[in-house]
Amino acid sequence: QGCGNCEESCQVGAVSVSEKEQYAVVNLDRCLGCGVCVSNCPTESISLLKKPTEVIPPQTREELVDIIMERKKGRFGKLMLTGKLYFDAVRTGQTHLLKP
Incomplete structure (x- = not known):
């Protein structure tokens, strides 16, 4: 929808809204996958997708x-x-x- 809520709520600046087309673009190199943009979207226009490979951090x-x-x-x-x-x-x- 291009309302900009996702862009404002992204803490790492991974989401930007195109002024011409009025849609959100996510920079996957910056995105942490926290989901804050998804929860702040009033029209549910943005969603998270699971990555093909899961990275499990070391325990120690x-x-x-x-x-x-x-x-x-x-x-x-x-x-x-x-x-x-x-x-x-x-x-x-x-x-x-x-x-x-």
């Missing part, structure tokens, strides 16, 4: 580090780093730093 900081390391160093990145640290600790006589 360790899981997040594992994901980052896997993307940075490959599947065995964390294992190789742990092995290198262990080898260096043994080589330099710093085995007291290793956890039992």
Whole structure:
């Protein structure tokens, strides 16, 4: 409908209303999927669609580090780093730093 309620209610500026055609355009790169624009639309002209793949955030900081390391160093990145640290600790006589 182009009333602009969705544009005003969007906290990240993902929705804009075209002045010529009077319809809402959503920038999917900015949209968080919070649904505030949907709940503020009096004519139910805007709706949310479920993404084809669901992203589940990591539950712990360790899981997040594992994901980052896997993307940075490959599947065995964390294992190789742990092995290198262990080898260096043994080589330099710093085995007291290793956890039992």
